[in-house]
Amino acid sequence: MSSIPRRYHITTFGCQMNKADSERMAGILENMGFQFSEDPNQADLILYNTCSIRDNAEHKVYSYLGRQAKRKLQQPNLTLIVAGCVAQQEGEALLRRVPELDMVMGPQHANRLEDLLEQVFAGNQVVATEAVHIMEDITKPRRESQVTAWVNVIYGCNERCTYCIVPSVRGIEQSRTPEAIRAEMEELGRQGYKEVTLLGQNIDAYGRDLPGTTPEGRNLHTLTDLLYFVHDVPGIERIRFATSHPRYFTERLIRACQELPKVCEHFHIPFQSGDNEVLKAMARGYTHEKYRRIIDMIRHYMPDASISADAIVGFPGETEEQFENTLKLLEEISFDMLNTAAYSPRPGTPAAVWENQLSEEVKSDRLQRLNHLVSIKAAERSQRYLGRIEEVLVEEQNAKDPTQVMGRTRGNRLTFFTGDINQLKGQLVQVKITESRAFSLSGEAISVPQPALV
Numbered sequence: 001m002s003s004i005p006r007r008y009h010i011t012t013f014g015c016q017m018n019k020a021d022s023e024r025m026a027g028i029l030e031n032m033g034f035q036f037s038e039d040p041n042q043a044d045l046i047l048y049n050t051c052s053i054r055d056n057a058e059h060k061v062y063s064y065l066g067r068q069a070k071r072k073l074q075q076p077n078l079t080l081i082v083a084g085c086v087a088q089q090e091g092e093a094l095l096r097r098v099p100e101l102d103m104v105m106g107p108q109h110a111n112r113l114e115d116l117l118e119q120v121f122a123g124n125q126v127v128a129t130e131a132v133h134i135m136e137d138i139t140k141p142r143r144e145s146q147v148t149a150w151v152n153v154i155y156g157c158n159e160r161c162t163y164c165i166v167p168s169v170r171g172i173e174q175s176r177t178p179e180a181i182r183a184e185m186e187e188l189g190r191q192g193y194k195e196v197t198l199l200g201q202n203i204d205a206y207g208r209d210l211p212g213t214t215p216e217g218r219n220l221h222t223l224t225d226l227l228y229f230v231h232d233v234p235g236i237e238r239i240r241f242a243t244s245h246p247r248y249f250t251e252r253l254i255r256a257c258q259e260l261p262k263v264c265e266h267f268h269i270p271f272q273s274g275d276n277e278v279l280k281a282m283a284r285g286y287t288h289e290k291y292r293r294i295i296d297m298i299r300h301y302m303p304d305a306s307i308s309a310d311a312i313v314g315f316p317g318e319t320e321e322q323f324e325n326t327l328k329l330l331e332e333i334s335f336d337m338l339n340t341a342a343y344s345p346r347p348g349t350p351a352a353v354w355e356n357q358l359s360e361e362v363k364s365d366r367l368q369r370l371n372h373l374v375s376i377k378a379a380e381r382s383q384r385y386l387g388r389i390e391e392v393l394v395e396e397q398n399a400k401d402p403t404q405v406m407g408r409t410r411g412n413r414l415t416f417f418t419g420d421i422n423q424l425k426g427q428l429v430q431v432k433i434t435e436s437r438a439f440s441l442s443g444e445a446i447s448v449p450q451p452a453l454v
């Protein structure tokens with residue numbers, strides 16, 4: 001490789017898992033001597049880390065690729081890579097569609113980027129989509145934030161929700177060992193990180209694939225055990241986790257969250273539909289009654305806990321009445337945040353080939369009605385913060401108002417207040433809430449931690 005450092009640019013689409021993968025791949029590239037280029041058109045290596053959760057997400061990458069493929073005609077040394085879920089879904093077909101590509105690599109291969117790139121620099125066009133055991137990554141991820149960090153605890157998913165492409169593109173469940181997760185968190189604590197989010201597509205499955213059972217026959221390793229195991233990592237003040245699955249959510253986990261002070265009172269538990277027939281067709285493995293019991297249990301132990309979820313409208317065969325059951329569940333549970341989407345048929349998923357697909361008009365009408373109710377309920381939920389003192393972890397300056405900083409409450413509510421980012425970044429600040437909106441708050445700092453006397 002020439003003495004002039006090569007520059008790279010990574011564009012990430014999709015979920016937190018993809019963001020965490022991109023941070024690790026950036027770390028690997030910098031470990032190889034590449035330098036980050038803010039401008040993709042100044043980069044010698046372009047990597048798109050893609051998402052195929054919905055049709056529009058998948059097609060976003062092709063417009064980007066088209067431009068860079070043209071550029072490659074002028075600049076043959078440009079290295080073009082497609083990673084992530086579209087890469088896994090399409091594989092070789094992507095090379096036929098975009099012959100200028102140098103590599104197509106699935107999510108399971110993120111940690112192997114250096115080996116794969118050696119093959120590319122040796123003149124090969126590489127397709128890495130075979131199922132592999134995900135090896136621990138030893139390089140330091142190039143993290144976007146200096147305050148909060150994603151930590152993968154389990155890769156892949158063994159569920160078979162009939163609308164979801166994740167199991168076929170991210171593979172079977174692979175849990176990291178508690179020791180590897182703790183070691184990564186200890187390193188983060190040493191680097192000054194204050195908050196960690198433990199990540200898994202179905203985080204409640206953590207440990208199912210790890211050896212060992214307790215005398216009562218329970219998995220030795222579960223998410224609950226992991227929370228106890230990493231709770232005392234020095235320097236880490238807050239622990240979050242996502243994404244939960246109602247089918248496996250336990251009272252034992254809720255009790256642990258109540259007991260462990262660093263675990264934030266925020267749960268992200270997708271329900272997808274409020275109708276049992278639709279849940280059955282989705283193969284979600286629970287009923288709306290079970291889902292409500294989980295929320296009641298959480299609110300029994302932590303009455304003020306923040307609850308967010310995901311919901312899909314327009315699933316094949318969903319009747320108006322069944323859709324209204326989703327509205328009813330939202331009305332009765334009142335979520336702090338609800339991510340909503342219209343059903344999008346995904347290649348290779350069972351529901352994609354079912355006859356009873358709904359029209360785009362019906363789907364977008366239902367999505368609009370759901371989103372309308374989501375904002376009303378979220379605004380209602382937000383009002384409970386008015387006049388309260390909330391602990392906010394300061395992450396960034398408010399991009400819209402440089403006199404303000406922004407961060408999140410323990411309930412994961414975005415909060416803005418006047419302050420100097422140089423003084424407050426990474427600090428836990430007590431903020432009196434003076435204004436509430438559907439998805440964010442504003443307030444005044446009432447106590448700012450004094451910098452430690454050196």
Ligand code: SF4
Nearest residue numbers: 157159161164166201
């Ligand atoms: S639990 Fe279901 S929706 Fe979630 S990633 Fe797995 S298959 Fe997809």
